[in-house]
Amino acid sequence: MSRPAPRKPEYHKINKDLFVLTYGALVAQLCKDYEKDEDVNTYLDKMGYGIGTRLVEDFLARSCVGRCHSYSEITDIIAQVAFKMYLGITPSVTCNNSSRNEFSLILDKNPLVEFVEELPAGRSSLCYCNLLCGIIRGALEMVHLAADVTFLQDRLKGDSVTEIGITFLKKLDEKKYRRKK
Amino acid sequence: MLETDTFKLHCFQTLTGIKFVVLADPRQAGIDSLLRKIYEIYSDFALKNPFYSLEMPIRCELFEQNLKLALEVAEKAGTFGPGS
Numbered sequence: 725m726s727r728p729a730p731r732k733p734e735y736h737k738i739n740k741d742l743f744v745l746t747y748g749a750l751v752a753q754l755c756k757d758y759e760k761d762e763d764v765n766t767y768l769d770k771m772g773y774g775i776g777t778r779l780v781e782d783f784l785a786r787s788c789v790g791r792c793h794s795y796s797e798i799t800d801i802i803a804q805v806a807f808k809m810y811l812g813i814t815p816s817v818t819c820n821n822s823s824r825n826e827f828s829l830i831l832d833k834n835p836l837v838e839f840v841e842e843l844p845a846g847r848s849s850l851c852y853c854n855l856l857c858g859i860i861r862g863a864l865e866m867v868h869l870a871a872d873v874t875f876l877q878d879r880l881k882g883d884s885v886t887e888i889g890i891t892f893l894k895k896l897d898e899k900k901y902r903r904k905k
Numbered sequence: 906m907l908e909t910d911t912f913k914l915h916c917f918q919t920l921t922g923i924k925f926v927v928l929a930d931p932r933q934a935g936i937d938s939l940l941r942k943i944y945e946i947y948s949d950f951a952l953k954n955p956f957y958s959l960e961m962p963i964r965c966e967l968f969e970q971n972l973k974l975a976l977e978v979a980e981k982a983g984t985f986g987p988g989s
Contacts, residue, residue: 778959785945
């Protein structure tokens with residue numbers, strides 16, 4: 725009796741526009757549901773956090789990156805491997821302080837905002853791509869690294885660049901670790 | 906890895922602290938690649954299922970199907986050492 729052939733990993737290509745439009749629809753709906761920009765930003769971050777805690781395993785399983793030995797190494801991997809793998813872009817990395825725990829990712833291109841010209845009136849504090857901050861935060865937490873991840877600058881808000889700041893807080897104690905919801 | 910006369914216990918720990926444990930015949934080859942394959946299957950069919958909650962038992966049909974296929978492939982990889 726013949727056995728079915730083992731399933732090879734399938735990387736279906738889907739249309740990038742569909743993904744970008746889906747993200748836009750998500751943000752637009754959140755804007756309808758919540759009046760305050762802070763609330764929309766919070767929910768985008770929360771959703772991103774949920775994605776990040778799951779996506780990190782896919783990233784580690786497929787990229788075969790080893791254990792990192794510094795925050796700077798971790799930030800480089802996020803920029804050069806993770807962003808490349810999932811969004812097809814490679815942000816540049818800068819270190820913002822001498823204790824080497826604050827870094828910035830400068831996004832030259834951002835596929836998520838391809839069709840967004842500017843933020844709507846009355847939404848000047850909206851962090852349109854805040855999902856990304858949540859994803860990074862969730863992923864780092866799963867490898868026992870607490871971090872604050874926020875948009876420091878945003879082209880959509882009129883800044884000259886789009887900059888995501890990552891501040892590594894003290895390393896989480898692995899044994900006492902409890903995942904926040 | 907733990908070894909006895911009747912079985913070998915292989916453990917693979919991810920950077921996130923998840924442990925995959927495989928109990929196999931001591932002569933079974935290819936367990937390392939099997940463990941990595943199981944990691945991929947877990948990240949695909951358990952974690953990407955939006956209705957699966959982390960740290961709960963995995964009751965996902967696709968996960969079980971693909972796991973079964975991976976085990977069949979590993980078994981085909983055969984054994985080493987004194988033949989049966």
